[in-house]
Amino acid sequence: MDLGIKDRIALISGADSGMGLETARQLLQAGARVAITDLPDGTLQQAHDELSALGQVIAVTGDVRRENDVHRIWSEVRERLGDPDIYVNAAGVTGATGDFLDVSDAGWLETLDINLMGAVRMCRQAIPAMRQRKWGRIVLFASEDAVQPYVDELPYCASKAGILSLAKGLSKAYGADNVLVNTVSPAFIHTPMTDAMMEKRAKEKGVSVDKAIATFLDEERPGMTLKRRGKPEEVAAAVAFLCSERASFINGAGLRIDSGSVFTIAG
The missing domain is CATH 1.10.1220 (Arc Repressor Mutant)
Known part of the structure; x- marks a missing residue:
């Protein structure tokens, strides 16, 4: 299926492995030009080398917790590829876990800083050029945990519930500019x-x-x-669709990729 994104520019955070890496692969296969970013102490260069045969791809290291890094990531991508038409926020951590009474403020704040505020910082950079061009796709990674919280990982659950609210709010704020913002909620992916x-x-x-x-x-x-x-490529297929011209009437939606894990029909 032609996704209608040939030569579109995509930036994917959290892309050195797993679902972010597979999303980069599928967007490249769809003809997009892709920038991947992740922490400098991971396997980002290995991911770049693995993807390079599929199309034009660059790798830019950075930490979404640091405002200066976020500015640098976007500046380098703009300089080397151009302003992204597509942003996929796959950066995230499980974060602090354990009994609620035992999790410190520091554990909460670190989890929220990466999972929620990282998305805030990156979207703040993504949206202006998308609005100007009247075309943009943003996909934020939430989780089944956002609507079905587990008691031993409440900071993670709260951060992903925040992602759902953030995406819905952004979709309302910028949908009229054809900047479409949606989420995917995977569950227990390999x-x-x-x-x-x-x-x-x-x-x-x-x-x-x-x-x-x-x-x-x-x-x-x-x-x-x-x-x-689940397989990372099963999640990536859904993300790639939401990034595409095929999803031109989907905005503010959340797509579960969870094998039925969430028991409710709402949320």
Whole structure:
């Protein structure tokens, strides 16, 4: 399917692995020119090298918690590619976990700073040029946790609920300028983040990683009817669609990619 974004410029944060990396891959395959960004101590250059055969792609390191880094990321992308038509916010962390009474202010603030304020800072840079050109697509990564919170990761849940509200507000503020803002809410996707979660669970329970995954699905995510982790490319396909001309009448929406994990029909 032609997504209608050939030669569009896309910037993806949190793109050195997992869902961000796969989104970059699919946008390149659709003909977009792509900039990927992530922390300098990760695997961003490896991701760039992996993607480079698919089309024009650049890598820019930076930390979405730092205003100066955010300005530098956007300045470099503008200089090397031009103003992005598409922004995908995949940068995020699980953050502070544990009993609510044991999580410090610092744990809360760090999680919110990366997951919510990082998106705020990046969208602040993205929107002006999109408005001027009367064409823009912004996709923010939320989570099933935004509407179905889990008691041992409340900072993460709150940050992702904030993403839903942010996206809805931006969609109302700038939709008239044809800047369309939507969210995706994945659940338990096969990424380095869930690998680490399952390795920790396996160690705690004295079982294999496969067994840890199976028991996690049964005990913690009973609504996931497919009984497996999702694949990053399954999420990326939905993101790429929302970035496309095919999604020209979708604004302020949230798309769940969760194998049925969320039990409610609302939210």
